[in-house]
Amino acid sequence: MLLTKDAFGKDFIWGVSTAAYQIEGAHDLDGKGPSIWDIFVQKRNKIFQNHKGDIACDFYNRYIDDLQLMHSLNIRNYRFSIAWSRILPNGIGEVNQSGIDFYNRLINLSLELGITPWVTLYHWDLPHNLEQKGGWTNRDIKDWFSQYVAICVTNFGDRVNHWMVLNEPTVFSAAGYFFGVHAPGKRGIDYFLAAAHHAALSQAEGARIIKSLRNNSIVGTTFSCSHVEPFTNREKDIIAAKKADVLLNRLFIEPLLGMGYPTDEIKALKRIEKYMKPNDEKELSFNMDFIGIQNYTREIIKHALFVPFLRAKIVTAKQRKVEMTAMNWEVYPASMYHVLKKFAAYPNIPPILVTENGAAFPDKVENGGVEDSRRLQYLQQIIQQVHRAKLEGVDVKGYFIWTFLDNFEWAEGYEPRFGLVHVDFQTQKRIVKSSGKWYADFLK
């Protein structure tokens, strides 16, 4: 039987998530400075078909219509991010009033429409000027980020109550500074470890600053996570899966909870200590009001002798010949249940919100509509899995769908579509998909 939202109780938070660079466009308008993504997309062959986020969904100019559309779909919680380089074109120093004005308009209209804003302070678009000083690999970023956070809270904190400090530090430190497949495109274990440590420090420090300026704020941060399983029951695969679990799930939550970095399983991770100062271990921890978890799939891991540092690799969904999304991720809704249980099992874990989940499928516009039955079914199955975890005692308080509009999907460009609303990137026309209509109905 299909669940209704009543099964979750009336305080359960239902919403949608987006991120600035993926939807706003207006990349150099009204004083905005370049971010690392503005620079990275200009390099050849980094992004699918060399797509760029220069215009994206043109949300910067169309936010009024888009918020009204969101409202018409009964969505009452909206998670979006602030583009740091719209507020501070150089990342530090002079404030760009037009940037402040834009987010004021966005926040005010949301509130007028009865939509609660949930603001992510950093969703991967570091100001380029700061990257030139080393970006996340430079310890000074803790201060740069703190100044930016303080400006946001001072300007918006009278109306914004819900904050998320970082979006998925694992992904931006690993994809951006180890694999080089995301901005800024750096590669190497030392870049990665430095970036990871400074992100973890900034995550706790950012939260402390929000609380010190607005004590009543509700503060969290978000983590990517995937249920991990070994490919076989051989000991080597089990060990490999444990290592992958450290990187995919444990690296940032454990220091935040005061447990320190999980360096036992992976020798190379110990090198992170090189970047630590005497008081850091304490400074890494903070008692958040909530933890945002973001889950899309599970990973099957096997031993791999030739993979440096990890000796582990993913057995892809393609290799396993299982059902996949347009991201080549396995369709595996039970992963949501498992990650919720896993995070809830930490002692002293704050309440959990699912701050992102969704699926990309190749949608087609036919007779003016988009019948995205696979996405719709996936979302329904996920909601069942959230409910299953809740019934077993997991303190899960909300669920946000990734995402409202089809948008710029980082290295994959505009190809994968995750939206509840279809976007024609030539005309900027929006069409609510069947999944969007279903969500509206569900939320009624």
Ligand code: GAL
């Ligand atoms: C998350 C990320 C989002 C979005 C989503 C789908 O990792 O926070 O920005 O891209 O994945 O891939």
